[in-house]
Amino acid sequence: MPSLKQKENNDFFERVYEVTKLIPYGRITSYGAIARFLGSGRSARMVGWALNVCHNNPGFIPAHRVVNRKGLLTGKHHFGNSTTMEQLLGNEGLVIEDDKILNFNEKFWDPLTELK
DNA sequence: ATTCTGACAGCAA
DNA sequence: TTTGCTGCCAGAA
Numbered sequence: 001m002p003s004l005k006q007k008e009n010n011d012f013f014e015r016v017y018e019v020t021k022l023i024p025y026g027r028i029t030s031y032g033a034i035a036r037f038l039g040s041g042r043s044a045r046m047v048g049w050a051l052n053v054c055h056n057n058p059g060f061i062p063a064h065r066v067v068n069r070k071g072l073l074t075g076k077h078h079f080g081n082s083t084t085m086e087q088l089l090g091n092e093g094l095v096i097e098d099d100k101i102l103n104f105n106e107k108f109w110d111p112l113t114e115l116k
Numbered sequence: 117a118t119t120c121t122g123a124c125a126g127c128a129a
Numbered sequence: 130t131t132t133g134c135t136g137c138c139a140g141a142a
Contacts, residue, residue: 031125032125052123068124068125
């Protein structure tokens with residue numbers, strides 16, 4: 001777990017937060033997509049790490065809109081309540097079934113394509 | 117300094 | 130097709 005140091009080394013982290021904040025309402029993206037957008041295509045795990053410490057970042061970060069490439073809510077357990085993430089997504093019009101996002105392909109928002 | 121782990125992803129058996 | 134091992138990078142013990 002990351003400490004509270006945080007410093008200004010958040011280069012990678014801040015970018016993750018930025019992209020995450022740019023995710024449109026009702027859309028979602030994947031860790032890998034963000035990682036690739038940031039350059040390090042194979043550091044998808046770091047994206048999750050960044051989101052794990054997103055509490056250190058001011059403002060609201062729609063981390064619930066970031067799921068793994070299968071559309072699976074792998075991080076729902078990190079939202080305090082295991083159902084929080086699912087509810088947030090459902091609140092945005094997304095349908096979750098068995099911790100998986102339906103129509104993931106349609107709702108998928110790729111920063112590489114959308115932002116470029 | 118060394119080792120382990122993690123909200124992933126990709127390829128091998 | 131499903132399961133499992135490895136690669137990635139950063140941070141904690």
